[in-house]
Amino acid sequence: MVTVRFATPEDLPSILTIYNQGIEDRIATLEQDTKDMSYITRWFAEHTGRYRVLVAENQGSVVGWADLHPYSHRCAYAGVGELSVYVHREWRGKGVGQALLRELEAFARENEFHKLVLGTFPFNSSGQGLYRKMGFREVGVFKNHGKLDGNWVDVMWMEKLLDVDVDR
Ligand SMILES: CC(C)(COP(=O)(O)OP(=O)(O)OC[C@H]1O[C@@H](n2cnc3c(N)ncnc32)[C@H](O)[C@@H]1OP(=O)(O)O)[C@@H](O)C(=O)NCCC(=O)NCCS
Numbered sequence: 001m002v003t004v005r006f007a008t009p010e011d012l013p014s015i016l017t018i019y020n021q022g023i024e025d026r027i028a029t030l031e032q033d034t035k036d037m038s039y040i041t042r043w044f045a046e047h048t049g050r051y052r053v054l055v056a057e058n059q060g061s062v063v064g065w066a067d068l069h070p071y072s073h074r075c076a077y078a079g080v081g082e083l084s085v086y087v088h089r090e091w092r093g094k095g096v097g098q099a100l101l102r103e104l105e106a107f108a109r110e111n112e113f114h115k116l117v118l119g120t121f122p123f124n125s126s127g128q129g130l131y132r133k134m135g136f137r138e139v140g141v142f143k144n145h146g147k148l149d150g151n152w153v154d155v156m157w158m159e160k161l162l163d164v165d166v167d168r
Helices: 009-025 037-045 096-110 125-133
Strands: 003-006 053-058 061-070 080-087 115-120 137-148 151-161
Touching: 003 096, 009 037, 009 053, 009 061, 009 080, 053 096, 061 096, 080 096, 096 115, 096 125, 115 125, 125 151
Parallel strands: 080 115
Antiparallel strands: 003 053, 053 061, 061 080, 115 151, 137 151
16 A cells, blocks of 8 residues: 655655666666765755655655646746656556655645646656656657767657646
Protein backbone atom coordinates (compact mmCIF):
# COMPACT_ATOMS: atom_id res chain seq x y z
CA MET A 1 0.00 0.00 0.00
CA VAL A 2 1.54 3.28 -1.13
CA THR A 3 0.70 6.65 0.38
CA VAL A 4 1.65 10.05 -1.00
CA ARG A 5 2.68 13.03 1.16
CA PHE A 6 4.79 16.18 1.00
CA ALA A 7 8.53 15.50 1.16
CA THR A 8 10.65 16.58 4.13
CA PRO A 9 14.44 17.07 4.37
CA GLU A 10 14.67 13.57 5.93
CA ASP A 11 13.49 12.12 2.58
CA LEU A 12 16.38 13.64 0.62
CA PRO A 13 18.75 10.61 0.73
CA SER A 14 15.98 8.40 -0.74
CA ILE A 15 14.98 11.04 -3.28
CA LEU A 16 18.64 11.29 -4.32
CA THR A 17 19.00 7.51 -4.74
CA ILE A 18 15.88 7.36 -6.91
CA TYR A 19 16.94 10.36 -9.02
CA ASN A 20 20.39 8.84 -9.57
CA GLN A 21 18.78 5.59 -10.74
CA GLY A 22 16.88 7.62 -13.34
CA ILE A 23 20.12 9.29 -14.44
CA GLU A 24 22.00 5.97 -14.67
CA ASP A 25 19.18 4.33 -16.65
CA ARG A 26 19.49 6.97 -19.42
CA ILE A 27 15.75 7.09 -20.06
CA ALA A 28 14.57 10.00 -17.97
CA THR A 29 16.84 13.03 -18.20
CA LEU A 30 19.67 14.66 -20.12
CA GLU A 31 21.63 14.78 -16.86
CA GLN A 32 24.52 12.33 -17.11
CA ASP A 33 26.42 12.72 -13.84
CA THR A 34 24.88 11.38 -10.68
CA LYS A 35 24.11 13.97 -8.02
CA ASP A 36 25.16 14.33 -4.39
CA MET A 37 23.46 15.49 -1.20
CA SER A 38 24.50 19.11 -1.60
CA TYR A 39 22.91 19.21 -5.06
CA ILE A 40 19.64 17.65 -3.92
CA THR A 41 19.51 19.85 -0.81
CA ARG A 42 19.78 22.97 -2.99
CA TRP A 43 17.19 21.56 -5.37
CA PHE A 44 14.77 20.86 -2.51
CA ALA A 45 15.23 24.37 -1.09
CA GLU A 46 14.12 25.84 -4.43
CA HIS A 47 10.66 24.32 -3.86
CA THR A 48 8.61 26.87 -1.96
CA GLY A 49 4.98 28.00 -1.93
CA ARG A 50 3.11 26.56 -4.92
CA TYR A 51 6.13 24.49 -5.97
CA ARG A 52 6.48 21.34 -3.92
CA VAL A 53 7.97 17.86 -3.81
CA LEU A 54 5.78 14.82 -3.08
CA VAL A 55 6.98 11.38 -2.07
CA ALA A 56 5.31 7.99 -2.30
CA GLU A 57 5.93 5.86 0.75
CA ASN A 58 5.53 2.17 1.47
CA GLN A 59 5.99 0.89 5.01
CA GLY A 60 8.23 3.82 5.92
CA SER A 61 10.36 3.69 2.75
CA VAL A 62 10.27 6.29 0.01
CA VAL A 63 9.64 4.46 -3.28
CA GLY A 64 9.13 7.43 -5.62
CA TRP A 65 8.86 11.18 -5.85
CA ALA A 66 7.36 13.88 -8.05
CA ASP A 67 7.83 17.63 -8.07
CA LEU A 68 6.19 20.71 -9.44
CA HIS A 69 8.57 23.44 -10.57
CA PRO A 70 8.18 26.63 -12.63
CA TYR A 71 7.78 26.25 -16.38
CA SER A 72 8.95 29.84 -16.70
CA HIS A 73 9.78 32.61 -14.26
CA ARG A 74 7.70 35.08 -16.31
CA CYS A 75 4.48 36.07 -14.49
CA ALA A 76 2.42 35.34 -17.59
CA TYR A 77 3.15 31.63 -17.09
CA ALA A 78 2.37 31.46 -13.38
CA GLY A 79 -0.48 29.04 -14.16
CA VAL A 80 1.76 26.56 -15.95
CA GLY A 81 3.59 24.05 -13.76
CA GLU A 82 6.30 21.70 -15.00
CA LEU A 83 6.62 18.30 -13.37
CA SER A 84 9.13 15.51 -12.87
CA VAL A 85 8.42 12.01 -11.59
CA TYR A 86 10.84 9.23 -10.63
CA VAL A 87 10.07 5.80 -9.17
CA HIS A 88 12.58 3.44 -7.53
CA ARG A 89 13.69 0.71 -9.96
CA GLU A 90 12.15 -2.06 -7.88
CA TRP A 91 8.83 -0.24 -7.70
CA ARG A 92 8.25 0.68 -11.33
CA GLY A 93 5.13 -0.66 -12.99
CA LYS A 94 3.27 -1.03 -9.68
CA GLY A 95 1.09 2.09 -9.75
CA VAL A 96 3.45 4.41 -7.85
CA GLY A 97 3.84 6.92 -10.71
CA GLN A 98 0.09 7.07 -11.10
CA ALA A 99 -0.45 7.66 -7.36
CA LEU A 100 2.13 10.47 -7.39
CA LEU A 101 0.67 12.22 -10.45
CA ARG A 102 -2.86 11.96 -9.10
CA GLU A 103 -1.82 13.82 -5.92
CA LEU A 104 0.40 16.27 -7.79
CA GLU A 105 -2.50 17.17 -10.06
CA ALA A 106 -4.84 17.67 -7.09
CA PHE A 107 -2.25 19.93 -5.44
CA ALA A 108 -1.81 21.87 -8.70
CA ARG A 109 -5.56 22.42 -9.03
CA GLU A 110 -5.76 23.69 -5.43
CA ASN A 111 -2.94 26.11 -6.16
CA GLU A 112 -4.39 27.70 -9.27
CA PHE A 113 -2.33 26.01 -11.93
CA HIS A 114 -4.34 25.67 -15.10
CA LYS A 115 -1.89 23.43 -16.92
CA LEU A 116 0.84 20.86 -16.27
CA VAL A 117 3.64 20.29 -18.77
CA LEU A 118 6.65 18.02 -19.00
CA GLY A 119 9.42 16.99 -21.36
CA THR A 120 10.14 13.31 -22.00
CA PHE A 121 12.22 11.25 -24.39
CA PRO A 122 10.14 9.74 -27.23
CA PHE A 123 11.74 6.36 -26.36
CA ASN A 124 10.65 6.50 -22.70
CA SER A 125 7.67 4.19 -23.15
CA SER A 126 6.86 3.83 -19.45
CA GLY A 127 6.91 7.61 -18.99
CA GLN A 128 4.66 8.17 -21.98
CA GLY A 129 2.38 5.32 -20.92
CA LEU A 130 1.96 6.94 -17.52
CA TYR A 131 1.38 10.44 -18.89
CA ARG A 132 -1.11 9.35 -21.53
CA LYS A 133 -2.99 7.29 -18.97
CA MET A 134 -3.18 10.40 -16.76
CA GLY A 135 -4.66 12.46 -19.62
CA PHE A 136 -1.59 14.23 -20.98
CA ARG A 137 -1.33 14.81 -24.73
CA GLU A 138 1.68 15.17 -26.97
CA VAL A 139 2.40 18.80 -27.87
CA GLY A 140 5.32 18.12 -30.18
CA VAL A 141 8.85 16.87 -30.46
CA PHE A 142 11.98 19.00 -30.37
CA LYS A 143 14.51 17.38 -32.68
CA ASN A 144 18.10 17.03 -31.42
CA HIS A 145 17.20 18.91 -28.26
CA GLY A 146 20.10 17.71 -26.17
CA LYS A 147 22.98 15.27 -26.07
CA LEU A 148 23.13 12.07 -24.07
CA ASP A 149 26.49 10.30 -24.03
CA GLY A 150 27.47 12.30 -27.09
CA ASN A 151 24.36 11.42 -29.15
CA TRP A 152 21.57 13.83 -30.06
CA VAL A 153 18.23 13.00 -28.51
CA ASP A 154 14.76 14.34 -29.24
CA VAL A 155 12.54 15.65 -26.43
CA MET A 156 8.76 15.36 -26.55
CA TRP A 157 6.67 17.96 -24.71
CA MET A 158 3.35 16.92 -23.22
CA GLU A 159 0.62 18.89 -21.49
CA LYS A 160 -2.56 18.48 -19.49
CA LEU A 161 -5.07 21.30 -19.18
CA LEU A 162 -6.61 21.26 -15.74
CA ASP A 163 -9.54 23.63 -16.17
CA VAL A 164 -10.80 23.20 -19.71
CA ASP A 165 -11.47 20.39 -22.13
CA VAL A 166 -8.46 19.93 -24.42
CA ASP A 167 -10.72 18.97 -27.35
CA ARG A 168 -12.78 22.13 -27.18
C1 LIG B 1 8.08 6.54 -15.80
C2 LIG B 1 7.72 6.15 -14.37
C3 LIG B 1 7.67 7.42 -13.51
C4 LIG B 1 6.29 5.54 -14.40
O1 LIG B 1 5.90 5.24 -13.08
P1 LIG B 1 5.41 3.77 -12.70
O2 LIG B 1 5.15 3.73 -11.25
O3 LIG B 1 6.40 2.81 -13.24
O4 LIG B 1 4.07 3.68 -13.54
P2 LIG B 1 2.67 3.05 -13.05
O5 LIG B 1 2.92 1.68 -12.51
O6 LIG B 1 1.97 4.02 -12.16
O7 LIG B 1 1.91 2.90 -14.42
C5 LIG B 1 0.93 3.82 -14.84
C6 LIG B 1 0.64 3.56 -16.28
O8 LIG B 1 1.78 3.87 -17.06
C7 LIG B 1 1.87 2.94 -18.14
N1 LIG B 1 3.12 2.17 -18.03
C8 LIG B 1 3.82 1.87 -16.90
N2 LIG B 1 4.93 1.17 -17.22
C9 LIG B 1 4.92 1.03 -18.56
C10 LIG B 1 5.80 0.41 -19.49
N3 LIG B 1 6.93 -0.21 -19.08
N4 LIG B 1 5.49 0.49 -20.80
C11 LIG B 1 4.36 1.13 -21.22
N5 LIG B 1 3.49 1.72 -20.38
C12 LIG B 1 3.77 1.68 -19.07
C13 LIG B 1 0.66 2.05 -18.07
O9 LIG B 1 -0.38 2.64 -18.83
C14 LIG B 1 0.31 2.13 -16.61
O10 LIG B 1 -1.01 1.88 -16.34
P3 LIG B 1 -1.54 0.34 -16.15
O11 LIG B 1 -0.62 -0.30 -15.14
O12 LIG B 1 -2.94 0.49 -15.64
O13 LIG B 1 -1.43 -0.30 -17.47
C15 LIG B 1 8.68 5.12 -13.77
O14 LIG B 1 8.69 3.97 -14.54
C16 LIG B 1 10.11 5.65 -13.62
O15 LIG B 1 10.47 6.22 -12.61
N6 LIG B 1 10.95 5.48 -14.67
C17 LIG B 1 12.31 6.01 -14.62
C18 LIG B 1 12.35 7.52 -14.47
C19 LIG B 1 11.54 8.19 -15.58
O16 LIG B 1 11.55 7.77 -16.72
N7 LIG B 1 10.83 9.28 -15.20
C20 LIG B 1 10.05 10.04 -16.14
C21 LIG B 1 10.91 11.04 -16.82
S1 LIG B 1 10.05 11.89 -18.14
